[in-house]
Amino acid sequence: MNFELSQDHKVLQSAVRDFVEKEIKPIAMKIDEDHMIPDSLVTKMSEMGLLGSYLPEEYGGAGLDMLSYAIVVEEVSKACGSSGVLISAHTSLASGPIYTFGTEEQKKKWLPALNTGEKIGCFLLTEPDAGSDAGGTATTYTRDGDHSVINGSKTFITNGGYLGTGVLLASYDRSLKHKGITAFIVDLSSPGVTILKNENKMGIRGSYTTAFAFDNLRVPVENLLGQEGKGFNVAMDTLNGGRIGIASQALGIAEGAFERALAYSKERKQFGQAISEFQAIQFKLADMWTSIETSKLLVYRAAWLKDNKKNYTMESAMCKMHASETATFVTKEAIQIHGGYGYIVDYEVERMYRDAKITEIYEGTNEVQRVVISKLLLS
Amino acid sequence: MKLLVCIKQVPDLESRFKPDAAGVWYNETDLAFRMNEYDEYAVEQAVQLREKLGEGTELTVLSIGPDRVVEALKKALAMGCDNAAHIQDPAASGKDPWQIASIIAAYAKDKGFDVIFTGMQSQDRGSAQVGVTIAEQLGLACTTTIVSFDYDNGTITAKRELEGGIKGVVKLKTPALVTCQLGLNVPRYPTLPNIMKAKKKEITAIPVVELLREEALATTASFHPPAKKGGGIVLEGDVSDLVDKVIAILKDKTAVLR
Numbered sequence A: 001m002n003f004e005l006s007q008d009h010k011v012l013q014s015a016v017r018d019f020v021e022k023e024i025k026p027i028a029m030k031i032d033e034d035h036m037i038p039d040s041l042v043t044k045m046s047e048m049g050l051l052g053s054y055l056p057e058e059y060g061g062a063g064l065d066m067l068s069y070a071i072v073v074e075e076v077s078k079a080c081g082s083s084g085v086l087i088s089a090h091t092s093l094a095s096g097p098i099y100t101f102g103t104e105e106q107k108k109k110w111l112p113a114l115n116t117g118e119k120i121g122c123f124l125l126t127e128p129d130a131g132s133d134a135g136g137t138a139t140t141y142t143r144d145g146d147h148s149v150i151n152g153s154k155t156f157i158t159n160g161g162y163l164g165t166g167v168l169l170a171s172y173d174r175s176l177k178h179k180g181i182t183a184f185i186v187d188l189s190s191p192g193v194t195i196l197k198n199e200n201k202m203g204i205r206g207s208y209t210t211a212f213a214f215d216n217l218r219v220p221v222e223n224l225l226g227q228e229g230k231g232f233n234v235a236m237d238t239l240n241g242g243r244i245g246i247a248s249q250a251l252g253i254a255e256g257a258f259e260r261a262l263a264y265s266k267e268r269k270q271f272g273q274a275i276s277e278f279q280a281i282q283f284k285l286a287d288m289w290t291s292i293e294t295s296k297l298l299v300y301r302a303a304w305l306k307d308n309k310k311n312y313t314m315e316s317a318m319c320k321m322h323a324s325e326t327a328t329f330v331t332k333e334a335i336q337i338h339g340g341y342g343y344i345v346d347y348e349v350e351r352m353y354r355d356a357k358i359t360e361i362y363e364g365t366n367e368v369q370r371v372v373i374s375k376l377l378l379s
Numbered sequence B: 001m002k003l004l005v006c007i008k009q010v011p012d013l014e015s016r017f018k019p020d021a022a023g024v025w026y027n028e029t030d031l032a033f034r035m036n037e038y039d040e041y042a043v044e045q046a047v048q049l050r051e052k053l054g055e056g057t058e059l060t061v062l063s064i065g066p067d068r069v070v071e072a073l074k075k076a077l078a079m080g081c082d083n084a085a086h087i088q089d090p091a092a093s094g095k096d097p098w099q100i101a102s103i104i105a106a107y108a109k110d111k112g113f114d115v116i117f118t119g120m121q122s123q124d125r126g127s128a129q130v131g132v133t134i135a136e137q138l139g140l141a142c143t144t145t146i147v148s149f150d151y152d153n154g155t156i157t158a159k160r161e162l163e164g165g166i167k168g169v170v171k172l173k174t175p176a177l178v179t180c181q182l183g184l185n186v187p188r189y190p191t192l193p194n195i196m197k198a199k200k201k202e203i204t205a206i207p208v209v210e211l212l213r214e215e216a217l218a219t220t221a222s223f224h225p226p227a228k229k230g231g232g233i234v235l236e237g238d239v240s241d242l243v244d245k246v247i248a249i250l251k252d253k254t255a256v257l258r
Ligand SMILES: Cc1cc2nc3c(=O)[nH]c(=O)nc-3n(C[C@H](O)[C@H](O)[C@H](O)COP(=O)(O)OP(=O)(O)OC[C@H]3O[C@@H](n4cnc5c(N)ncnc54)[C@H](O)[C@@H]3O)c2cc1C
Pocket: A089, A122, A123, A124, A125, A126, A130, A131, A132, A133, A155, A156, A157, A158, A159, A201, A209, A358, A361, A362, A363, A364, A365, A366, A367, A368, A371
């Protein structure tokens, strides 16, 4: 057994770290304030290859592995949770299912533009009345010649505002519940797609969270992803992989907050000594770090399982659940260690606290993760 | 043409340094290592020249040290070097600049390199002797602390930084060696696709005994870690934001501003 990163992974980690330090960290606060990741940063991340880390080189990806992807999302999220989820949703929720379920033609057609960041990807599953219960999908499609015609609405779509390439789930017969659902690859710049709004949020404010209406959106039949009526499987498999991305985002947010809390505890003096001299602060740091390290082991292991083509459903649910709860816990304690300054925007840990909360909710709430884990334990 | 760039891996200088068991150097346990900053400028300049010259040019990156230095070599390969030479030496940190230079000179002797790039100095040892000593041992023209570099048809034109910010321009005929200083260029990030491509590039491992002929001329007698600094605040961000932050801190925590 070996718990060390390989030299190749270390090279990648330090390259991404340098990039984040120079290109993202200095503007993370502004991204939150402006509710916007500047296009120039999206371009730089694309040029760096961050948007196609584990996709094969033949489709314009970097050809690295899932562990590399986890490290990328983690390192980026240390500085900026919004940029972290942009990469995560793009890679695991759009490029991921196209790579896993797509035909050779579909992969050749859609993946290069996603991997180079020319198109930003998103995943359109959630609807106003179908959240945790994705089987309740009410967006429908009918066949019209060589097109499927999609009608309905989707909500809370990360990266939706870029109007790039989406993987969309729709039903041909709602009475069939999840058995009636099919996945499609859609070009969101097509007629029939309307953005209802980009949500104003508690955290990850630089990331688009978009509500869409679809009014007779015509999708060529060759864009059907996987098999008709098997879209629910596409969605579940996609979310399995995606949870590793969200867990990495949560892990990064926690590490970013911890780094600041540790430094601050050594700088800040009260009662004539650094507050890190107080056992109350020391114990917080010990608990925070232990949770972070536990999360990291779970995340890297889930990535390793996927890389080694082993089953990882339970592990991805566990790492997402644990890392997200670590993120909310660690960011909350980081504010506490900062005292009043932690509540002030300039110290950045309050942003991290706001960014952390969503990781307990999206790509399956943590209640749903517990359902997944316990079902597997009892099956 | 054949190009060589020599790099060293050094510890992150923010680390807490402790003396090693013999008390003559730092203890490496728990330290994070990265490419020496000046060597990054050297690699970037070598890669730029490699790109300018195009086909038929071969750029080799060399490092002496234990297995961990392969990470620095892989980074240089991902930045655009063609192949790497790892001179395996777990005891490299104990060697003096004369020995290090003679190992590199022994490696380079029959290889016909036209230009050799090194950093101006290493961040941990800081002798600034290795580059010039290699040049001397190989009988090459040499210039140091360059902040701009141009090559045309067998002639290097380099700007040197002198004390007090004055700059001087030197011209030298190849084969030559230059040592690189901050300000020369902005090293590129190794991109993910290039990190992947670097995995397929060749790294030749050479045991140091095959190249080491010289005794040390200057041995280090003892090592003293830096004294603990008092806590300070490091501000980061846009200049305009920084000004606001400094003013806010002055208002908040001092009586200088009200
Ligand atoms: C910022 C943001 C970005 C998002 N990005 C995307 C995206 O890119 N693509 C996409 O498709 N969706 C996205 N979502 C949607 C997200 O995945 C859903 O919000 C989430 O799955 C929960 O669905 P819901 O909001 O409808 O909550 P509900 O399902 O209504 O849940 C409400 C509460 O009930 C609990 N609950 C529900 N069912 C059960 C059960 N069976 N057992 C126990 N408890 C249960 C939940 O855990 C939760 O606590 C995003 C959401 C947000 C806020």
